[in-house]
Amino acid sequence: MSSVLSMTPTELHTFLYGVGLGVAVAAVSSTLLFSLPRAVVSSQSQAPKKSPRKRSALKRGASAAANAVEVAEEANAETVARLRGMFSLPADRLQQIVKQILVDMKKGLEKDGAANIKMLPTHVTRRPSGKEKGTYLALDLGGTNFRVCEIILDGAGGSTMHQSKFVIDEAAKTGDGTALFDFIADCVKAFLGEYHKDQDVEAVKWKLGFTFSFPVDQWTINSGSLLIWTKGFTATNVVGKDVVALLKSAFERKNLNIDVTALVNDTTGTLMSLAYSKPDTYVGVILGTGSNCAYVEKIENVIKYKGPREGVKEMLINMEWGGFDDDMVVIPRNKYDLKLDRESANPGSYTFEQLISGMYLGEIVRLVLVDLVKTGELFSYSAGGSPELRTKYAFETAYMSRIERDYSYQLMETKTILEEHLNIPETTLADRKLVKAICEMVGLRSARLAAAGVAAVVTKINKLGAPGVTVGIDGSLFLLYPHYQNRMRDALREIVGISAENILLEKSQDGSGTGAALIACLAGK
Incomplete structure (x- = not known):
């Protein structure tokens, strides 16, 4: 009885669901329960009958556990909705970003520092x-x-x-x-x-x-x-x-x-x-x-170039697009982005790169987690005492990749990362779902901003029409991060419509x- 009442809400919910179906419970431990279908259980191995008092206690426990799960899910739903609002970039905002990139590209080609x-x-x-x-x-x-x-x-x-x-x-x-x-x-x-x-x-x-x-x-x-x-x-x-x-x-x-x-x-x-x-x-x-x-x-568009032009038709331009919107005019920044920038090696510089690149994405996630721990929305146990969670850049972008790739029912890979690598004790499934949702938000925003940059450049060189253009892409985010390429392609379709089919994103390792x-x-x- 004590082992049942000490179960986590998720484990108790699973146990009672099995009992309700007439499923026998086998191999009960403090951390793992699994049940066998009715057809597998012989008549000699029926579960022992419970007394009316015990059945009543179990019903009360089931009701409390179900209510706890529902409350946790509702609370997490509110948290997720709030965070999505902070990290989302709808199509109309992406199109505004593209327009501003084009304006800045033209200015940058005309004069240094413009x-x-x-x-x-x-x-x-x-x-x-x-x-x-x-x-x-x-x-x-x-x-x-x-x-x-x-x-x-x-x-x-x-x-x-x-x-x-x-x-x-x-x-x-x-x-x-x-x-x-x-x-x-x-x-x-x-x-x-x-x-x-x-x-x-x-x-x-x-x-x-x-x-x-x-x-x-x-x-x-x-x-x-x-x-x-x-x-x-x-x-x-x-x-x-x-x-x-x-x-x-x-x-x-x-x-x-x-x-x-x-x-x-x-x-x-x-x-x-x-x-x-x-x-x-x-x-x-x-x-x-x-x-x-x-x-x-085209060389004629590189107005600030002072070198020889005779016989030259084109020049490769290094955009350094990481510095785009350093004045924070067009891209929405939330409190986590601003904190990341303030505490970076070069505050106020290359803030576009901070929102996209692998060096910073994990740190953005960590800042969100730390904040949610403080507000009591995440990790009901003593996560605040985890020195790893409080350490800058301890939450690696590689962890995000592993978490986004975790499709197990209990999110066991996520559990391993949080409990073993970050020393956060006793995470619940609701905790792990919330962490995964945060990783998805931050990773998705990165891909959509990268797509906006690509859309702007392809528009600038008039390659949106047939036969199209190949964009060579290198880097661990594009090559290894789950869903990143498809997220970019989806965003391109939102930004330029059917013309996105003329933009080939290809690995250039x-x-x-x-x-x-x-x-x-x-x-x-």
């Missing part, structure tokens, strides 16, 4: 033909990991690659800039030593494309100064300096003979990588740790490697 979208010329003035050949090095700096790659272009739209990944620790991200670039050079030297053991790596002349996924004022194809750090990087003595010169100096200190022929943003590389095999690719997007977009613009190699190849000709 808009929050920087619209930076990349000095890449042609896309690949698919016939490029050669062996090139590529570096990829801009996220959680740093990569060193060797890419062999086969001249037929294909390539092969060797690569090594290195974890960038917080000291390198936030310490002195010289130490950061020395770390990069050390990684390159280790990579060459591993893959070219039979060569004197210090004697060989290497050509390299440097994917540097931060806002850069690019002067030439292989020079440019850092405008601002993003994505948690704050290394000193780098902002305002030529990052290629800093890299070359580090190579010299490590006795490496490397010619940095191209400075590349990962979005530019993403576009170029897919264009190597699909010539109708005009847009590249990153949806991962960070978010950004590059596209092909490893743009920062192959794309950088292609740009290094084209720059060397």
Whole structure:
């Protein structure tokens, strides 16, 4: 009797439902009940009869449990409805966002500093033909990991690659800039030593494309100064300096003979990588740790470009769309978004990226959870005592992905994440449903904002009509997050209607490697 009365509301509800159907209960424990259908139970294994007093107690318990479940569901329904209002982006709002992006794109192409979208010329003035050949090095700096790659272009739209990944620790991200670039050079030297053991790596002349996924004022194809750090990087003595010169100096200190022929943003590389095999690719997007977009613009529209124009028809533009709406005019922000921005490394900067990218989505969810714990709407037990829940960025975006993929009846994967990774004791099914709903809201908003950005760019280059355009997309959100691609496609249909069928969203994996190699190849000709 005591074990029955100590059940959670959900377990008791399940137990009584089975009794009502005449189902025998087997294997009762404090945490797990399961029942067998009537046809399986023999006449000799009937459940013992309950006395009238016990039946009355069970009925009272059943009524209380059912009422508790209903109250919890009603309370959660109110909470979910309130939160949906805070995170929703209806079609008309998305269309307003598209219009404002187009206004800012035009301003940004005309004059530096005229808009929050920087619209930076990349000095890449042609896309690949698919016939490029050669062996090139590529570096990829801009996220959680740093990569060193060797890419062999086969001249037929294909390539092969060797690569090594290195974890960038917080000291390198936030310490002195010289130490950061020395770390990069050390990684390159280790990579060459591993893959070219039979060569004197210090004697060989290497050509390299440097994917540097931060806002850069690019002067030439292989020079440019850092405008601002993003994505948690704050290394000193780098902002305002030529990052290629800093890299070359580090190579010299490590006795490496490397010619940095191209400075590349990962979005530019993403576009170029897919264009190597699909010539109708005009847009590249990153949806991962960070978010950004590059596209092909007619040179006559790049009014602020001061370089040579003779024989140039087009130029790839690095939008740096993460800075869109930093003045917070068109995109609704809720209190969690504002708190995230206030406590970020660069408050008031790249707030569009904060709403989209994988670096921040989990933190937005955490801020919501902490608030709901304070108001008593979530985790009736001592979740407030969980140091993990109170730790910034402890709720990883990867947890969101796992939770959204959890379709089990009891949401057991969600339970594991909350109780084992975040040390939140004794979550209820209602708790877990609410957490999943929050993850869905935050993930959905990210995809819809990304779709608005894509819709604006495709509209800008007049590619909404047939035969359409290919948009190359790289990054863990697009590649791995459940439902993300379909959510983007749904939003595109809401924004541009039937013209969405002319926008092909396609995976462009490893743009920062192959794309950088292609740009290094084209720059060397």
